[in-house]
Amino acid sequence: DSGVTQTPKHLITATGQRVTLRCSPRSGDLSVYWYQQSLDQGLQFLIQYYNGEERAKGNILERFSAQQFPDLHSELNLSSLELGDSALYFCASSQGQADYGYTFGSGTRLTVV
Amino acid sequence: AQSVTQLGSHVSVSEGALVLLRCNYSSSVPPYLFWYVQYPNQGLQLLLKYTSAATLVKGINGFEAEFKKSETSFHLTKPSAHMSDAAEYFCAVRGGGGYNKLIFGAGTRLAVHP
Numbered sequence A: 001d002s003g004v005t006q007t008p009k010h011l012i013t014a015t016g017q018r019v020t021l022r023c024s025p026r027s028g029d030l031s032v033y034w035y036q037q038s039l040d041q042g043l044q045f046l047i048q049y050y051n052g053e054e055r056a057k058g059n060i061l062e063r064f065s066a067q068q069f070p071d072l073h074s075e076l077n078l079s080s081l082e083l084g085d086s087a088l089y090f091c092a093s094s095q096g097q098a099d100y101g102y103t104f105g106s107g108t109r110l111t112v113v
Numbered sequence B: 001a002q003s004v005t006q007l008g009s010h011v012s013v014s015e016g017a018l019v020l021l022r023c024n025y026s027s028s029v030p031p032y033l034f035w036y037v038q039y040p041n042q043g044l045q046l047l048l049k050y051t052s053a054a055t056l057v058k059g060i061n062g063f064e065a066e067f068k069k070s071e072t073s074f075h076l077t078k079p080s081a082h083m084s085d086a087a088e089y090f091c092a093v094r095g096g097g098g099y100n101k102l103i104f105g106a107g108t109r110l111a112v113h114p
Helices: none
Strands: A005-007 A010-013 A019-024 A031-038 A042-050 A053-057 A064-068 A074-078 A087-094 A108-112 B003-007 B010-014 B019-026 B033-038 B044-050 B056-058 B064-068 B073-078 B087-095 B101-104 B108-113
Touching (some): A019 A087, A031 B101, A042 A074, B003 B087, B019 B087
Parallel strands (some): A010 A108, B010 B108
Antiparallel strands (some): A005 A019, A031 A087, A042 A053, B056 B064, B064 B073, B087 B108
């Protein structure tokens, strides 16, 4: 157990739907990062939050949004889902910046049918 | 911009043989470099990191990596492969605006044969 908790582990949904992925960071970590892992794109950085504020944005689609709450857990919202959004979504956390690496959760596997 | 390139998407070795996974980086500032391992159906686990201290870095499970500035490389090695080492390995560099995220390579899948 890495200390980073992601729920749900698996999610199957239809095209056009909206889903919410949840992440609880390791105790004491203020930064949360979201990544998408797919066979054709590899590990793609989506977005980072630090203590409730957005700090960095990567290749995140406009249909996707995220937030970090006062208790530091984070949610990634994916809407108007397309088949191509099927992927593993990872959350990672760190104390502050990425200088010493992250701790990853075990991921949410999203399948859009 | 920072980036990493992993040479070889698949590497196959025999049990007991040397493991060598290659990673070259590009960085406009002194790099912070990382190796992660991903076992099937699991998240990524940090193997080791280079943060400008000793150039030879030892990690978990008998892995080590050497930072070579002249070659812009950070190759991962293990003297003797074990069946349990079969996994996907990712090299990463700290980067992005503000150097506040990790940028990952495409990964190398390691197969270990008896």
